[in-house]
Amino acid sequence: MAAKTFAEKVLSRASGKDARAGDIVTARIDLAMSHENAALVLKAFHEMGAKSIWSREKVVLLFDHRVPASTVKAAESHRTVREFVRAEKIPMFYDIREGVCHQVLPEKGHILPGMLVVGTDSHTTTYGAFGAFATGIGATEMAAVWATGELWLKVPETMRIVLDGTLPKHSSAKDAVLRVIGDLGADGADYKCVEFIGQGVDALSISGRMVLSNMCVEMGAKAGVCFPDKKTMDFLRPIARSGFDLVRSDQGSEGEELMFDVSALSPQVARPHSVDNVVAVEEVEGIPIDQAFIGSCTNGRMEDLVAAEGVLGGKKVDDGVRLIVAPASREVYIEASEAGVLASLARSGAVILNPGCGPCLGAHEGLLAPGERCIATTNRNFRGRMGSPQAEVYLASPETVAASALKGEIADPREVLP
Amino acid sequence: MISGRVWKFGDHVNTDLIIPGRYLDDYSLKNLAAHVMEDADPDFPKKVRPGDIIVAGRNFGCGSSREQAPLALKHAGVSAVVAASFARIFYRNAINVALPVIICPEAVGLVENGTELRIDMERGEMEVMGNGARIAFKPLPEFLIRILDEGGLVAFTRKKLQ
Secondary structure: OOOOOHHHHHHHHHHOOOOOOOOEEEEEOOEEEEOOOHHHHHHHHHHOOOOOOOOHHHEEEEOOOOOOOOOHHHHHHHHHHHHHHHHHOOOOEEOOOOEOHHHHHHHOOOOOOOOEEEEOOHHHHHHHHHOOEEEEOOHHHHHHHHHHOEEEEEOOOEEEEEEEOOOOOOOOHHHHHHHHHHHHOOOOOOOOEEEEEOHHHHOOOHHHHHHHHHHHHHHOOOEEEEOOOHHHHHHHOOOOOOOOOOOOOOOOOOOEEEEEEOOOOOOEEEOOOOOOOEEEHHHOOOOEOOEEEEOHHHHOOHHHHHHHHHHHOOOOOOOOOEEEEOOOEHHHHHHHHHOOHHHHHHHOOOEEOOOOOHHHHOOOOOOEOOOOEEEEOOOOOOOOOOEOOOOEEEEOOHHHHHHHHHHOEOOOHHHHOO | OEEEEEEEOOOOOEHHHHOOHHHOOOOOHHHHHHHOOOOOOOOHHHHOOOOOEEEEOOOEOEOOOOOHHHHHHHHOOOOEEEEOOEOHHHHHHHHHOOOOEEEOHHHHHHOOOOOEEEEEOOOOEEEEOOOOOEEEOOOOOHHHHHHHHHOOHHHHHHHHHO
């Protein structure tokens, strides 16, 4: 049989067909995730006349976008979903306390290699870091998944992104992926399944690989996978909720391959108002900032908080800067708290938020006024994303954001650190 | 047959421009329509008329999976979106809420703001009213046309479940 890509293998298994790139298949879904927009899913689900969920054990619901409820409307939609969860006895529900979906689901062992996962959130691609095929879908089609367990999907072509060499000190997965998006453009991987491979990926921690898979949607990818290795297995072994099969592309399977030498990569920054507007930090150094945000499904993990704390080292941030930190999950919060990282960040002047998405999407907790400028570890800098459409958002790594908070202007972490 | 007046936009019109996150705590369609595209063009929500057609460049609808983006456009009266290309989740969402989407890079250079356009989804052809220019495009796969014709995925699935 001809060689198959990772995407073709997962979608062949899920559809029971010999799926090839370009085919449209009806696939059985292994796991379906929704956050607050479960309220929208629920509305469509009822309008469809659906009676019950096809498989309660395959649905995960949680709240993370507006937690604790930011407005009365948000509180109402939380309540609607809670009531449904109770009535339907959905076993896998995480209320406002657990944190950002894309951190919580892997932590709780829901995400396993080879799975087909859909979520009503574009950054569902994050789960690719564990060798799953994971993609974002809309609320109405999620309702159809709840009702039938199936979804039509076009089998994507494959793009192999090789990170050649290992990243230098003070450059991170975020810098690598920003460089890739800057070079390929905001639609450079449209509809594709991206496979991140090479020495630079092998050397990354699980957290770093999650950054790659998370951000691949910012160049239009349908999914972005890092193939499991010993680090993945060590992460999954104590928490995996069931057995799994490792799936990887066959030698000689179809796909274009692009090389990126990351061995001398400097810290990168995406300028307003698009994620592909990427330059080396040297080109934007000295631009004054009003706010710095460390958090989100992209860079709110322990490794990120430790990196930021390493830059700040208890020193006070600039008087003119509001530093906001949101650990990605309750587990991260506890770990960072017990390690003294949160206390150290607070001593530097950081406002520590509860785990959640809040500021990243401009929902609440730190919106920007017209004319203000923020540097953030998040994933989107679209106009109006974090508040006023007259505000500006720059994207960077936790180290670069921390260095910038310290100086009150966009700064190169290599100049702050020893 | 769809016909209406053109609003032109550029490349990479993202979901935050279509409907910003700050309005998403309220799922009412009236609220969404009142703010649709306001960060791209503050006049749009005030001046858009039923039947109007958006013609845009590459990667329309990139960003979030929020279905409120096509919903807001539809409920503001937009009858179709023509673009050189679409981001995948927006494209799926639009069909699922019965907002016709057409991939047609050629259209971008041939229409202006205010041009009257007539679109035949089944035949894969649009006509620029006034100068009579005709532009061919690849029609949607038949099963997606069926979802549009049913009025969206809700009605389509309701039928299937019966």
